[in-house]
Amino acid sequence: MSQTTPTTPTRVGPGPTTWTPGKVGESDRRPDGVPKVTGEFEYSSDMRLDGMLWGATLRSPHPHAEIRQIDTSEAEDLPGVYAVLTHEDVPGRKVYGMEIPDQPVLAWEKVRYQGEPVAIVAADHPETARRALEKVHVEYGVLDPITDAEKAVQEDAPKLHLSGNVLRRIRILHGEGVGAAAKADVVVRGEYEVGMQDQAFLGPESGLAVPDGLGGVDLYISTQWLHIDQDQVAESLGMDPDQVRLTLSGVGGAFGGREDLSMQIHACMLALETERPVKMAYNREESFFGHVHRHPAKLRYEHGATRDGNLVYVKARLVFDGGAYASSSNAVCLNAATFACGPYEVPNAEIESHMLYTNNPPCGAMRGFGAVQACFAHEAQMDKLADELGLDPLDLRIKNALKPGDRFPFGQEVPPPAPVREILERVKVMPLPEEQEVMGRDLRGLPGGVSNVTHGEGVKRGVGYAVGFKNIGFSAGFDDYSTARVRLTVEDGEPLVEVHTAAAEVGQGLLMLQAQIARTELGVEKVSILPADTRVGSAGSTSASRQSYVTGAAVKLACEGVRERLFERAREELGEPPDGLSVEAGNVVRDGRTVVPLAELLDGDELEETCEYHHRETHPLDENGQGDVHLQYAFAAHRAVVEVDVELGLVRVVEIATAQDVGKIINPQALEGQIEGGIAQGLGLALMEEIQVKEGKVLNASFTDYLIPTILDMPTVKMEVLELADPEAPYGLKGVGEPPTIASTPAIVAALRDATGLELTRIPVRPEQLAGVSDGPPLPDEPTPGGAGYAEVGRLDGRRET
Amino acid sequence: METKSIVAVRTTINGREHSAEVDSRLLLVEAIRDVFGLKGTHIGCLTGDCGACTVVVDGKIAKSCLMLAASADGREIQTVEGLARDGKLHQIQQSFWDEYGFQCGYCLPGMMFSAKELLETDPRPDEAAIRHALQGNLCRCTGYQKIVQAVSTAADRMSGGTNEEREDDHRDDTPTR
Numbered sequence: 005m006s007q008t009t010p011t012t013p014t015r016v017g018p019g020p021t022t023w024t025p026g027k028v029g030e031s032d033r034r035p036d037g038v039p040k041v042t043g044e045f046e047y048s049s050d051m052r053l054d055g056m057l058w059g060a061t062l063r064s065p066h067p068h069a070e071i072r073q074i075d076t077s078e079a080e081d082l083p084g085v086y087a088v089l090t091h092e093d094v095p096g097r098k099v100y101g102m103e104i105p106d107q108p109v110l111a112w113e114k115v116r117y118q119g120e121p122v123a124i125v126a127a128d129h130p131e132t133a134r135r136a137l138e139k140v141h142v143e144y145g146v147l148d149p150i151t152d153a154e155k156a157v158q159e160d161a162p163k164l165h166l167s168g169n170v171l172r173r174i175r176i177l178h179g180e181g182v183g184a185a186a187k188a189d190v191v192v193r194g195e196y197e198v199g200m201q202d203q204a205f206l207g208p209e210s211g212l213a214v215p216d217g218l219g220g221v222d223l224y225i226s227t228q229w230l231h232i233d234q235d236q237v238a239e240s241l242g243m244d245p246d247q248v249r250l251t252l253s254g255v256g257g258a259f260g261g262r263e264d265l266s267m268q269i270h271a272c273m274l275a276l277e278t279e280r281p282v283k284m285a286y287n288r289e290e291s292f293f294g295h296v297h298r299h300p301a302k303l304r305y306e307h308g309a310t311r312d313g314n315l316v317y318v319k320a321r322l323v324f325d326g327g328a329y330a331s332s333s334n335a336v337c338l339n340a341a342t343f344a345c346g347p348y349e350v351p352n353a354e355i356e357s358h359m360l361y362t363n364n365p366p367c368g369a370m371r372g373f374g375a376v377q378a379c380f381a382h383e384a385q386m387d388k389l390a391d392e393l394g395l396d397p398l399d400l401r402i403k404n405a406l407k408p409g410d411r412f413p414f415g416q417e418v419p420p421p422a423p424v425r426e427i428l429e430r431v432k433v434m435p436l437p438e439e440q441e442v443m444g445r446d447l448r449g450l451p452g453g454v455s456n457v458t459h460g461e462g463v464k465r466g467v468g469y470a471v472g473f474k475n476i477g478f479s480a481g482f483d484d485y486s487t488a489r490v491r492l493t494v495e496d497g498e499p500l501v502e503v504h505t506a507a508a509e510v511g512q513g514l515l516m517l518q519a520q521i522a523r524t525e526l527g528v529e530k531v532s533i534l535p536a537d538t539r540v541g542s543a544g545s546t547s548a549s550r551q552s553y554v555t556g557a558a559v560k561l562a563c564e565g566v567r568e569r570l571f572e573r574a575r576e577e578l579g580e581p582p583d584g585l586s587v588e589a590g591n592v593v594r595d596g597r598t599v600v601p602l603a604e605l606l607d608g609d610e611l612e613e614t615c616e617y618h619h620r621e622t623h624p625l626d627e628n629g630q631g632d633v634h635l636q637y638a639f640a641a642h643r644a645v646v647e648v649d650v651e652l653g654l655v656r657v658v659e660i661a662t663a664q665d666v667g668k669i670i671n672p673q674a675l676e677g678q679i680e681g682g683i684a685q686g687l688g689l690a691l692m693e694e695i696q697v698k699e700g701k702v703l704n705a706s707f708t709d710y711l712i713p714t715i716l717d718m719p720t721v722k723m724e725v726l727e728l729a730d731p732e733a734p735y736g737l738k739g740v741g742e743p744p745t746i747a748s749t750p751a752i753v754a755a756l757r758d759a760t761g762l763e764l765t766r767i768p769v770r771p772e773q774l775a776g777v778s779d780g781p782p783l784p785d786e787p788t789p790g791g792a793g794y795a796e797v798g799r800l801d802g803r804r805e806t
Numbered sequence: 807m808e809t810k811s812i813v814a815v816r817t818t819i820n821g822r823e824h825s826a827e828v829d830s831r832l833l834l835v836e837a838i839r840d841v842f843g844l845k846g847t848h849i850g851c852l853t854g855d856c857g858a859c860t861v862v863v864d865g866k867i868a869k870s871c872l873m874l875a876a877s878a879d880g881r882e883i884q885t886v887e888g889l890a891r892d893g894k895l896h897q898i899q900q901s902f903w904d905e906y907g908f909q910c911g912y913c914l915p916g917m918m919f920s921a922k923e924l925l926e927t928d929p930r931p932d933e934a935a936i937r938h939a940l941q942g943n944l945c946r947c948t949g950y951q952k953i954v955q956a957v958s959t960a961a962d963r964m965s966g967g968t969n970e971e972r973e974d975d976h977r978d979d980t981p982t983r
Contacts, residue, residue, distance in 0.1 A: 033903055040911035041899035043846020043886035047912065050845035206850045206858055206912040206946050256848070256912035257946050288851040448934055511910030511947050673906040673952075680949030681909065707855035707944070715940045715950040 015053055015214055015224065015281075017251060018046055020502070022532040025519035028735055031673040035515050035533070047254035048226040049210040049285050056212070057086055059267065059274045059284035060133035062123040062140050063293055064115035067328075067363040067700025068164075070145035071113055071122065079125060079139035084132040086278040088125045088140060093273065096242030100265055102232060106165060107329035107366070109240050109269050115144070116164055116328035117365055118701050119293030126274040126282050149363035149700035153302070153325040156360040164328065164361045171326045171359040172334050174341040176629030178413035179352035181317070188308025188316040192388040196305070196381040197766040199694035200325075201298035201685075203370050204712050207256015209266040209294050210285035213275035220247035221272045226255040228262045230506045231542035240269045241276070245538075248272065252536040258510035259685070260369030261295040263547055264331050292705035296331045296368030297695055299324040299359075301340070303381040307388075313395050315404045317352035318385075318413075320344045322378065324359045324367075331368030333359045338480060339374030341629065342414050346382035347424045347473045347639055348404040353413040355629065363700045369547055371685060372474065372745040379472040380767055383750035387468075387757065397754070398469050402428050405471075415630035419637065421728035423665050427641040428471055430663035430724045437645055437659045439465060451647050452654030453716055462651035465658075468754025471641040472747035475634035476739035477550040477619055484635070485618040486555040487541030488518075490562035492526060492570070492602070493610040499590050499602040501526050501563070504534040507543035507555040512741060513674035514551050518559050520670060521734075525563035527587030528602065541616060549638065549739025552670060557734040558617035565613035573605055620732060636730060640664040640743035642683070642751035648759040653771030655691055655756065660748060661722040667730045667738035675740055680721050682744025688713045689745075690752040694768050813876045819844065820888025828875045834868075835859040837875035838885060846886040848912050850944070857943035860916030861885050867923045869916075869942070886915035889922075894976035898922050898960045907956030909947035917943045921957045929965045931957070 018039075026032035039045035076088040091098060091112035098112070099105045111122045123140045127133035150156050156169040163169060185191070211225035220243065227233050230250045238245040255262070267284040274282040286294045306319040322340050326333040341357035370376075390397040405428060406412075408420035440449070442460035450456040451463060478484035489504040501522045509515045519531040536543070543555050567587060574580045574592050584594050591598040592605060625631040645658040660683050669675055692711040696703040704710045729736025749767060757764050760774060772778040811830040816823065819842055826841045838847045838861065847870060850858035854872040861870045862884040889896045898918050901907070908914045917940065924931055924939035931939070936957045937950075945953060964975050 031906075034906070036911070037903040038895070040908060040914055041886075041895065041903050041918070042890050043844070043915050045911060046845070047848065049849065050839075204946055205910070206856060206944065207848065207910065208850070255910060257910040259946070287849075288853065288856075446934070448938060511908075513909065677906050677909055677948055677952060680951045681947045682949070684949035685946075706853055707851040708853050712944060712946060714942075714944060715937045715953065718950045721949065721951055 017224065017535060020532045020534045021515060022530060024529045025516060025523050025531050028520050028524040028670055030520070030671065032516050032520060032671055034513065035519065045254055047207050047256050048224065049207060051212045051224055051253060051283065053212065053214065053281040056281040056283050057126040057128060057274070057278055058130040058133045059124055059126050059271055059282045060130065060137055061121050061267065061270060062137045064111065064118060064120045064122055066115060066144055066146050067118040068147040068149040069115050070147065071111060071115060072143040072145055074123060075141040076123065078141065079136040082132065082136050082139055084128040085136045086126045086128070086280065087274055088123060088136065089273055089277060090123045093277070094240055097239045100236045100240055100269065101330050102264060102332055103334045104330035117363055119365065120328070121270065124270045124274060126278050151362060151364055151700045153323050153360040153362055156362050164363065169361045171330055171361055172337040174337055174357040174625065174629055176341055176353060176355040176414055178350070181352055181354040182319050184317040184352035185308055189311040190389065190392050191306060191308045192385060192392050193306045194381070194385055194388060195765060196303045196384060198301045198377045198380055199768055200300040200367065200697060201370060201689050201693050202292065202695050202710060203259035203261030203295065204710065205257030205259055205261055208286045208288055208291040211253070211267055211271050212281060212283045213271035214281045215275045215279050221275055223248065223250045223268060223272055224253040225250060225268060226253055226262060228258050228508050228510060228547055229545035230508065230536060230538050232545065233265060233268050234538050236265055237268050237272055241272055250538045252508055255508065255510040258546065259371045260373065260547060263369040263545060264296055266294045288707060289705045292695065292702060292710070296366045298370035299326065299333070299336055299367040299377065301377040303377065305381050305385045307385045309389055309393065311393070313393050313400050313403050315348055315350050318345045318350050320355045322357045325362050325364055326359045327362060327364045327366035329366040331366050333368060336368070336374040338625070338633070339475065340378045342412065342633060343375040343378045343473065344382065345413050346379065346386070347406045347471055349406050349410045350413055355413065364697050365695070365702060371682065372742050373548065375472060375474050375746050376689070376749065379470065379746045380750045380753070383470040383747065383754065384765070387754055398428060398432050401469070401471055414625060414633060416632045416634065421665065421730060422637060422639065423726055423728055424471060424639055426726060427639055427663035427665060431469065431641045431643045431661050434643065434661045434722060434724065436467065451649040451656040452652060456649060456652065456654060458649065458651065462649045463647050464650055464759040466646050466648065466755040466757065466759025468644050468751050468756070468758050469641070470747040470750035470754060471639065472743065473637050473639045474549065474742045474746055476553055476636040476638055477548055478544070479622050479634045480624045481622055483618060484544055484550070484554060485616050486543040486558040487614065487616050488555065488558035488562040489540050489612065489614040490522065490559065490566055491610055491612040492566050492606065494603045494606050494608070497603055498530055499528045499606070500530045500532055501528050502532045502534060503559055504540045505543045505555055505559065506536050506538060506540050507551050508536060508546040510546050512678060513671060514546070514555070516674065517552055517556060517670055521556055521559045522563055525560055526567060528590055549741040552737055553636065553733055553739055554617060554619060556737065558615055560734050561617050562613045562615040565615055566611045569611050570602070570605065574599060636733060636738060638665060638738040638740065638743045640747055642747045644751040644755040646752060646755040646759055648756055648774055650760055651775065653773070653775035655774065657687060657717070657719045657752060659719045659722065662744065663724040663726065664740065664743055665726045665728060665738060666740050667733060668727055668736040669725060670735065670737060675725065676723065678740050679723055679744045682741065683721055683748045684713050684718050686745045686748030687718060687752060690749040690767055690769060692768050815875055815879045817878045817880070818882045820884055830874070830876050832875040833871055834873040834875050834878050835870035837878070838870060841875070844885050844887050846915050848915060850912065855944070856913070857916040857920065858913050860919045860943065862919055867919050886918065889918065891976050897963045897975045901960035901963060902956040905952050905956040905959050907948065907953045913943055913945045917945065917953060921960065924957070925961055925964055930961055
């Protein structure tokens with residue numbers, strides 16, 4: 005092994021971002037706009053340090069196998085290799101996990117999914133590191149994988165974990181349950197299936213670990229939640245959290261896929277072992293194995309209603325494939341159970357939600373988080389019921405729409421605002437796009453575009469509707485909070501507010517939102533947002549559509565604290581009476597008249613407040629599945645217009661119209677961006693996105709084979725936004741990131757059904773289904789060898805193993 | 807024992823001459839990022855699918871993960887770092903910023919070059935033409951609507967005004983800092 009030279013280089017990262025933001029409610033250009041358009045913005049993959057080594061990960065080619073032996077000696081002897089580490093080298097806890105620490109940092113005894121990390125190396129060049137992986141010899145005893153969630157609970161199934169193969173089971177009993185079936189005039193049943201979707205953020209996972217020379221480590225990382233990473237990394241390194249400091253580096257999208265750890269612990273282990281900075285960067289193929297995915301699900305439903313269209317009961321059995329490790333599956337299972345009936349008033353319900361371990365890739369957080377799968381099924385059921393009753397599908401939904409004061413099947417009272425009927429009525433009256441003549445149309449306007457080989461003879465149009473909802477914030481008793489440090493100071497004679505939080509900007513516009521709040525609350529022109537890091541308290545996760553609410557509230561609270569102290573000072577020093585003071589344009593004012601400029605009042609001092617905002621307490625479900633589990637509910641309805649070439653199975657989504665309840669618009673452009681982007685991911689799940697897994701092995705770990713919507717697939721989005729304030733939330737806002745991804749998928753599939761008359765019970769809907777060739781899962785053809793050129797390493801997908 | 811084949815590459819990037827001896831297997835995008843140190847060109851897939859690494863080679867856009875560094879010898883390359891000039895943003899950069907045409911921004915450099923090539927050949931594209939021109943660039947954040955708007959706004963700005971103003975597609979009023 006090569007000689008290591010202890011060095012403790014310091015990294016100079018991007019500093020604070022300072023600008024004049026808009027106020028709450030105004031569109032504002034992104035403060036990271038100039039660095040992003042000029043290419044200067046530093047993503048985590050761009051970081052380099054002198055003397056830095058490159059890390060690489062050896063992953064299991066098998067979905068299920070015993071590890072009999074790992075021989076690293078040949079790899080260690082390779083020139084340029086500085087470290088080869090296995091599970092024996094994990095200094096602290098050998099497992100990690102956000103909810104249940106069940107996932108090995110590096111596998112020992114067994115591997116439970118294809119792509120599971122087994123060994124890591126650090127070398128002076130990425131290629132040397134990859135070559136070293138080839139020289140790590142792992143002797144596997146291959147075992148039969150459990151690849152079907154339903155089979156994981158059979159008695160003869162091998163136990164994948166000591167606790168068995170059941171990760172979580174939830175049962176909700178509401179009213180008389182199915183005992184109410186006799187009161188129903190009409191019953192419809194259906195079985196639905198959802199494929200495994202990938203977050204497919206454009207910037208693959210990467211990070212840089214730098215040893216501090218005193219036994220600790222600094223980690224620069226693209227993540228969604230710095231502090232939960234810090235806790236897990238410190239635990240596995242056997243260190244105090246203080247010794248592991250994290251700084252957010254530029255994030256190339258997230259969508260849930262960066263909530264779990266990827267290389268965080270690995271990079272730190274290698275850096276500490278070699279006493280050198282270590283960079284790890286996944287490529288696209290490895291990224292597919294390096295993060296969790298959206299849970300595939302099988303959903304069995306029964307809906308009963310009266311002849312005039314009132315829902316009587318819902319029976320639902322939801323089975324989720326959690327894959328090999330827990331990730332956030334517990335919470336996904338809960339979400340799916342609580343959202344199983346949709347945003348409808350359902351007097352009786354029996355819901356089972358099962359989350360099972362298998363040897364498939366681990367699944368966890370992705371935008372929509374459990375609500376997505378349930379919504380596809382309950383919305384298909386509502387259409388089926390409308391058809392059976394001879395009612396208009398929108399009218400049936402409106403008739404049964406939840407309203408404030410109703411009870412969810414899990415017993416919680418529906419809090420206001422809950423404008424389900426209103427958003428449905430909005431999409432109902434939005435004008436439909438004009439029907440265009442198909443024959444003779446510019447080829448680019450046909451389903452399939454220029455690859456359509458017809459004149460459009462088989463093109464049929466369809467319209468579909470769906471509505472869905474999502475909980476905002478963490479639920480079920482979790483102490484969900486965010487921390488903000490706000491400092492009012494004077495720079496060059498001008499008041500300046502500095503805001504410091506650990507909240508992860510992943511592209512959604514959170515920097516801007518924090519600055520808008522600071523400007524609004526403290527009446528200053530200039531705001532400076534410090535880089536997110538662990539030197540300030542946790543902001544919680546950039547997930548569950550929660551940052552605008554929770555970190556927004558923390559920043560607001562800290563600003564209010566600073567403002568109170570300002571007013572206190574005005575009273576003490578100027579004898580100003582306590583009431584009626586406000587801040588505006590850098591001055592303390594009363595009745596529009598300047599009392600004193602902030603700069604003068606501060607007189608060289610600084611005012612600083614650090615505040616934690618904890619949202620209202622929530623509660624776990626009891627044994628009957630009852631409880632006040634969620635904080636806030638956000639609703640969105642969608643209408644899709646599609647054209648389907650029924651001969652070729654090709655689809656053109658003509659338009660998506662949506663109405664969403666957002667509480668209060670903080671930044672119109674950012675809001676529209678969230679809605680349009682969320683709908684695109686919903687469209688992807690409806691039409692094309694699926695990680696294809698065969699016998700536990702991923703067949704399409706590339707952007708060549710895993711398709712996400714292009715600019716040609718996405719139509720124009722028409723939107724209406726309802727601003728009905730939530731009295732508990734800062735500015736009355738609701739989280740907006742996830743609702744667009746939930747009902748857009750079933751709306752598109754409903755439109756496909758309308759166009760084709762097919763049942764379409766599985767998503768993504770594939771061309772062969774639409775052309776009437778197959779209604780099943782994707783065709784299980786073996787792909788031909790090829791790809792990114794790691795043949796000798798033993799491809800992750802097992803196409804060629806050594 | 808394996809032997810590496812080393813080739814000499816001389817290329818002009820953003821108007822500056824660069825030369826280096828590189829492994830013959832090195833991809834152009836890897837050379838741009840790690841040999842010439844321009845990190846604004848991003849790697850999203852290395853299979854030519856996402857377009858994040860799109861640059862301009864001899865006046866035509868190219869996905870730099872599908873070219874070898876060796877094949878850039880004697881050619882002229884423009885990367886995103888060469889888009890702004892004398893501290894002034896190009897109209898396309900300005901329009902993407904103004905219209906919120908990106909969120910995480912990872913796809914942005916490639917997206918802007920595809921847009922730029924379109925506007926050079928078709929100064930007043932309709933929506934269909936914009937979508938057609940950008941089909942090789944994936945974006946996971948925006949749903950593309952604001953990208954279409956950004957390109958449309960850039961087209962308006964670049965084809966408006968006097969000839970003198972149009973000679974330079976860079977903005978006077980917005981410094982890059």
